[in-house]
Amino acid sequence: MIPASDGLYFGVAGVPESCPDDSSLKGLDCLVASGLEAMELEFVHGLKMTFETASLIQEKARQQKIRLSAHAPYFINLNTDDPIKRMQSQQWLLKSLRLATAAGASDLVFHAGYYGLKNPEESYESIKTSLVEVMSIARSERIPTRLRIETMGKRKQFGSLEEVLNLCREIDGLLPCLDFAHIFAREGRVNSYRDFLQVLYKVERKLGARALKNAHIHISGVHYNQTGELRHLNLTESDFRYEEWLQALYDAGVRGTVICESPALEAEALMLKNLYASFQYKKINSEKQR
Ligand SMILES: [Zn+2]
DSSP states (O other): OOOOOSSEEEEEESSOTTOSSOSHHHHHHHHHHHTOOEEEEEOTTOOOOOHHHHHHHHHHHHHHTOEEEEEOOTTOOTTOSOHHHHHHHHHHHHHHHHHHHHTTOSEEEEOOOBOTTSOHHHHHHHHHHHHHHHHHHHHHTTOOSEEEEEOOSBTTBSOOHHHHHHHHHHSTTOEEEEEHHHHHHHHTOOOSHHHHHHHHHHHHHHHOTHHHHTEEEEEOEEEEETTEEEEEEOGGGSSOOHHHHHHHHHHTTOOEEEEEOSTTTHHHHHHHHHHHHHHHHHHHHHHHHO
8 A cells, every 4th residue: 555645645525435325434444445534424415414413424534644624515695685594594604614624524625606786806805804704703612613605616615715815814714625627727827837937925924834744635637618617528538638637736735635536536536546645656766766
């Protein structure tokens, strides 16, 4: 088996594809067997997990040294015009944070919402107000799980790289989830070593070097058109230059977790882990030769 990564930890969104059982608890066993180190618990269709199960997951992940994160429900929309729905979305986010904490997940990723009829500036202000309220309640409850706003792939969704970084800069404690498939599909042609480094330097410029030392990253291939993301693809079947992308992460010294969301899940997460290890070996060997 490949040794545990130093720097970046690789894992999958949800239960590994090859796992015969689709429970998160069994998923952890399958994950370890496949040689991976991280898993994102999927609360995306609602919070169906009980707190009892969450604590069993926490225990098992700790024993197996698996890094856990979680993903909040897709139906959250902090930019809705309906004040009741907005409040419900805030509640869902808080409930997700509490459940993520019970499961031992260090980070909770969420999609902020849709622009709807609002312009980007109005959307920014409305989402900011909603998030400040959520963060203040989370702080008063001393919830340790960090909230991560994701860069989104569809142009009708709030969450360009710029918007995400500006919000994280303004709201104390809010961190980004950098989805490079989404950035690629939305911002157009962010698909070379240089482009990837530019994204990383932008993150560093806006949020400080710390943001790269504790990053949370999503990756997959992506099918897209002028509206942005259409669906996920396997990296190996897409035009995304994942070798250059991973080299850029390595060279920029990014640390944290990489969650693979391509349909092949663990097969591609493992491919990325191997590729990353090959960069490390190359560096060690070149230092030896000096
Ligand atoms: Zn997401």
